[in-house]
Amino acid sequence: MLKKASIVPAVRYEILLPLKYNDGSDVEASKLLQTKEELVQKFGALTVDPHPLEGLWTHQEALYHEVLLKYTLRMTAQKRRTFSVN
Secondary structure (H helix, E strand, O other), X not given: OOOOOOOOOEEEEEEEEEOEOOOOOEOOHHHXXXXXXXXXXXXXXXXXXXXXXXXXXXXXXXEEEEEEEEEEEEEEHHHHHHOOOO
């Protein structure tokens, strides 16, 4: 028998991680994996969008381009109350 899912209010957080450092070199795959593992360990779940996103931004009339990964967290009010930044 299929169990009916209950609706629990939650807040959604999106984290955009750059795939390159400011000098243009690649962020190490091990650091991206470590970040993913730490988020799952801390929050219990994580959604990863496998398609890189393109970001554009300007600063002092210069245009910057970046490629990003999107990680999404969903936290219930109970989980948010236990969250603290270390």
